[in-house]
Amino acid sequence: MSSERIPPRVRHWLSHVVTVVLLLVAALGLLSLLLVLTGHPVVPALSALVRGAFGSYYAITSATLVRMVPLALAGLAVAVAFRAGILNIGAEGQLLMGAAAATAVSGVMTGVPSLVAIPALLVVGSLAGGAWAAIAGALRLRFGVLEVISTIMLNFIALYVTGWLVRGPLQEPTRINPQSVSLPTALQLPVLLPGTRLHAGVLLTVIVAAVLWWWLRTTASGFRLRAVGANPLAAASAGRIAVPRTLFGAFALSGVLAGLAGATEYTGITYALYENFSPGYGYTAIAVALLARLHPLGVLATATLFGALQAGANAMQRDAGVPNVVVSVVEAMLILLVVAADRWREHTSQQRVPAESSA
C-alpha cells in the first residue's frame, strides 16, 4: 500500500472515520434487528429515517442542521473538559443556566440595536454557563469534590431553578403558561435561508469549533490544557504547568461553551425559556464528544450525525410508526461499539509488538 505517503496523523483519523462508518452500519444493522423483533417493517422505517434527515432541502436545513447546533456546542463543551481530564457531566445544567441568563437580560434589551443586543445575550448566556461550571471547578480544586458527582447535582439544581424562574420572576405577564415571554424579533438570531429555520447559530458553531481546534492545537494555553489532561503530574513537574489554574480555566471554558449552546438555542430556535427547554442535549453531547474522539472538528461531524439521527427518528415515528426514542438505542450502541472497538484495538496492538500497522 502507499500508506507511507499519508502522514500518520491523517492515517489515524482516516482509520477512525472508517471505524465510525463501519460501526454506524453495525448500529443500523442492530436497529434493523430491533425493528424486526418489534414487528416494524424495516425498509419503510429506514427510508423514512434517511428522508427525515436528508430527504429534502427543508429536512437538511430545518431539522438536521438546526439540531446540530446545540449538540455541537454542548459537545465542544464536553470535549474541552474531557481533554483536560475533567469529567463534566454538567453540560445540561450549564446549558440551562445559559439560556436562563439570556432570557433574564433580554427584558432590558428593548431599544438596543440588534447588532449589539444579540451578541450581548449570547455573551451573558456563555458567562452564566461558565459561572455554573466554575462552581464545580472550585469544589474540585478547593475541596476535592469529584466533578462527576457535583455536576450531576448542579444539573438538578439548574433544572429546578429553571422550573422556578418560568413560574416566578421570568414568567410571561399573563401568568398562564410556565414559560417566559416570547423573544422580540429584533433579538432573535437572523434566519440564514428564507423559508427555513436555519439560523446564524450554525455559522457561529462552525467558527467556534474551528477556533477551538486551532487554539488547542497551536497555542501554549491549549497545549497546557492537553498536557494536564494527559498527565497532570508530568505537566506539573516536567512542564512547570500550574495545574489548578489550567483545570479551573478548562472548567470555565467548558461551561462557557455549554452556556453558549443554551443562549443560541434560545435566541435561534425556542425564543422562550420553559421547563423542558433542553431534551437532554447536555447528555447527548457526551456521546457526541466521545464519538468524535474529543476532536473539535470531529464534534461538528458527529453532532451532524446525531442531529440527522434525531430528525430522522421523528420522521420514522411519523411515517412508519416507529417510536422515536429508538434513536437513543442507536446512539448508545454507537458509543458502546466505539468503546469496544477501542479496547479491542488496544488489545490487539499489545499483542503485536510493533504497534504501528498500516490499517
Place this chain on the structure above:
Amino acid sequence: MSALEIGSSFLEATVRTATPLALAALGEAVSERAGVINIGLEGAIIAGALGGTVAAGVLGVGGGFVAGALAGVLVAALFALFTIGFRADQIITGTAITLLSLGLTGTLYRTLYGASGVALSIPTSGALVIPGLSEIPLVGRALFAQPLITYALYVAVPALAWWMQRSHAGLALRALGEYPEAAIAAGVHPRRIQTLAVLFAGAMAGLAGATLVLAQAGTFVEGMSAGRGFIAIAIVVLGRWRPFTVAAAALLFGGANSLQTVFQAMGWTGVPYQLFLAVPYLLTLVVLAGASTRSAAPAALGRRPD
C-alpha cells in the same frame, strides 16, 4: 386538615418516595464501595420498571418484583461486561447504558402496549397496614402502613450494614475500593467481587424500578425513572457510603419531594417548591465539600480495575 394530619400524610409520602430511592442507593453504595461508580443506575431502574410491568400482568406482584430485579441485573451485566470485562471507562459506559435503557424500554413499551399507552391493569402491592403500630400518632402510618417492599428495607439496611462492617466478604469489598493493590495482594479476586457488587446494585435498582410501578404508580410511563438513578448516586454520597446514613439521606430526599403536598394542603401556593426540591442537592454539595467526606469516599472510586 389538622396540622397533625398534614404532618402524618407528609411523613407517609416521605417514606413512600424514599423507598425506591433507598433501594437503588443501597445497591449503588455496595458497588461504589468496591470502587465502581455506575452512572447507568438510571437505566437499571427503568428496565426494572418495565420488567416489573410486563411480568406482573402474567405472574402477579411477586413475579413482577422478581422480574424487575432480573431486568436490573441484565442491564448491570452489560455495564459489568464493558467496565470490568473490557476495562472501559465507567462514566462513558454508564452514560451509554442509561441512554440505551431509556430508548429500549420506550420502544418496547410502545410496541407492547401501543403509543397511547392504554390503561394497563397491573396488580399492585397495596399498603400492608400493621394493626396497632400504624395508629401511633404522626409516624404510625409513615412507618407501618407501607407496602411490603418498604418493610423489606427495615431488614435489609441493618443486614447490609452488618455485612459490610463485620463479614469477611464485606471487608474484601471495602478493601477493593480503598486500596485495590493491597486487597489483591491479600488474595481478593477483584473482578469477581466487583462484578458481584455491580450485579447486586443492578438487582436493587431493578427492585426500585419495580417499586415505582407495582407499589406506587400502578402503571408504566416512559422515562418514569425521572433521574432517580442520579438522585441515588447523590444519596450515596450524602449518606457517606454507609447503609444507615444512606437510608437517612434517602428519607431527606423523599421529604423534599413530599413538601409540595404540604404546601398545597396549607394553601401556600406562592411558595416556590422547586427551590425546596433543589435543597437536598445543595446539601449534598455542601456535605461533599466538608473535609470529613473526602476520607469517607472509597479512594479508588471510578478507577479502571486492573
